[in-house]
Amino acid sequence: MRIGELAERAGVSTRALRHYEQQGLIRARRSANGYRDYDEADVRLVAQIRALTAVGFTLEDARPFVACLLAGHESGAACPESVDVYRRKLAEIDAEIRALVARRAEVAAQLKQACPGCAIRRTK
Amino acid sequence: MRIGELAERAGVSTRALRHYEQQGLIRARRSANGYRDYDEADVRLVAQIRALTAVGFTLEDARPFVACLLAGHESGAACPESVDVYRRKLAEIDAEIRALVARRAEVAAQLKQACPGCAIRRTK
């Protein structure tokens, strides 16, 4: 299939696909006319990339998952390198949450100090 | 005082001070030689800006606080516009926290699915 079809099936833009290629995440055969040519395996590759970037992974983070799929594994997460990334990302997310919670408390404290009567109920 | 002294006393770089000026947050008188000249009020202004950016506010968010101080109030948070910003930022932070928590759950779910035995204990 050509880039437009892959883009539609994977739910990304053609620009994104070319970007993934530039970053070395996916490769494409070329038809005689120079058009990129993809197959079903590429759909799964891109789907994997999307599943990761959708939850905040960078393309760099996605590399091990892509490599894992290319190595023949059914899931991109089946390799230890991928699991390592998962653990690292979980730790990063936890750290971000902690930072945000602390930040919220700090902001609430500033508000309270400047305006004791102001409601500070959480949106949460 | 000159820009270097203000920078040191306020705990920011001279570059940051020039940036704040470019953004219209602070103004500086000029000495005969063209050097920027600041006073004590500016130290408080910059301190206010820092207190806000330190907890994730943008310089744009800081404008009402600066205006409030320039209007003669003791605290930059004493004006209703500032309080509005506080409330908005609290809501934004809450939204970010919710998004991150959901994201964490999603990542943990992906890991669990690909590697049921993998430890998913929180760093938290």
Add this chain to the structure above:
DNA sequence: ATAAACGTTCACGCCAACGTCAAGGTCAAC
């Protein structure tokens, strides 16, 4: 033959808050 709908490769734009030179004046001390 031509328009429509695809594809190709550059390459700048975006967003925030400065960092980091570059090329040059000013001023106090020695």
Add this chain to the structure above:
DNA sequence: GTTGACCTTGACGTTGGCGTGAACGTTTAT
């Protein structure tokens, strides 16, 4: 009079993941 520490105004670089043209070739339908 010269070093050195300060100041000035530009203006590009950083970070990520593309968006958005530009300028052009390919294919298909009419």
